[in-house]
Amino acid sequence: MIKMVVSDVDGTLLPHSRQSLPEQLFEQIRQLKELGILFVAASGRQIGNLCRLFAPVEQEIGYIAENGGLTVYQGKVLDKGSFSMDLTKEIAQAVWEDDSGEFSISGERTYYIHPKTQEFLWLMRDYMHNDIRIIQDFSEIPEECLKVSLFDQKHLEERIPYWTRRFGDRARVVTSGNDWLDFMPGNVHKGNGVRCFQKTLGITPEECMAFGDEHNDIEMLQSVRYSYAVTTAREKVKAVSRFETENVMEILARLIDSGGKLGG
Template sequence: MIKLIASDLDGTLLLNKAQTLPEDLFPLIRALNELGIRFVAASGRQYPNMKRLFAPVASDISFICENGALAVEKGQVLYQDRFDKELANEILTAIIEKKDAEFTCSAKDYHYLMPKTESFRHYMVDLVKNECRIINSLDEITEPIMKLAVYESAGLTDEYVRYWTGQFGQRCTVVTSGNDWVDFIPFGTNKAKGIREFQEKYGISPEECIAFGDEYNDIEMLKAVKYGFAMAHSKEKVRESAAFTADRVQDILEKVIRAKGNMEGVI
């Protein structure tokens, strides 16, 4: 019987670069709760942004944020990872020096930004609606850093990913996240870490878990459960890491609810 369902956001629940969740998701989460099935939102996004997106059900679900660097439940931090400050400054400096590259630097309750363009500030503050602090110097970053991310408006290319992996891949995890981002996170930090935190906290086995994802930063999470669903549009390596594929998360959730958590009635 299923006891926990975790889902990525961008490219999984948020399709076609949407910035609001589909309204049909919230009744499904409530129905899962009534069956005793815990729903976990797992994303590279920051906690305040995720809490806003899930506002109708935020008090009833759990959160894995910043690609696994932070786990939160009912406002309580279960764990919070920290990035090495010296390495973080080195990465941020490299992003600042690279033409057209922008960064976000993740603290628990907000992102530090040093926008090179008004369009990036507008995107992060007004469209994505992150809680942000605009800074003029890296010296203004005083909070513990959990994750760094680089964004280029032209979009991700294999060459772009190889560039950042070649620069810092030996010193931290460098992974694509969402549609336009490359994330830098400490070794050992990933969404599977958050999944294991909730599995241990509630005595839930991998055989009692479902996870949905679409990007390389979801691979560990998809492997941490028995019923991993890669989105049908995912890259081949992501699909290979999952036992199943799905076109739409809500379709699988509806089947789980009808089957009352019995996966034999789903697959």
């Protein structure tokens, strides 16, 4: 019997070009709840952004935000990571000095940015509807940081080895979407959030299902029995997943039709 479904958002539930979820998904989440199955949204997005994205079912689901940096259920923070401020500053400064990179520093509910272009400001504030604060100096950040994100639309793939060599010995460096690279504490990932829910709710990995597509989903997929990579997932993600699907909602429909007893 499945008791928890965990899904990545961008690239898995939501095409990278979109910022709204289909109403059918919200209905499926309600049906899962009626079966006693908790739906958990797991994303590199901030918690406020996720709450808006899942507004019709906001109070009915769990959240693993900031790639595992913040785990929230029923309005309570179950788990929270933190990044060294010195390392946060060092990474953000390096990204700022890079020709094609923009940085975003994640607080618990705010993204701190110093945009080089109006396009990046528009993306963060108007397109993605994030809660942002423009800073001129790192001393303006009044809280612990969860992660640093690099946005690079031009050269991200070819630059991943460089960023990994530069900071990989002090931080986890993982892709988090087509144009995003995240730097996080070494012990923070979505899998921690999954295990936090499992421990809190008394759910076993065999009672869990998860869906993902990017490198930041790997530990999450390894934390459940029913792990699905979408067909567009990276090869390393497919390699750690037991199953593959073209459409997450089709699997959810099968799960609902089976009364939560989907096997495989």
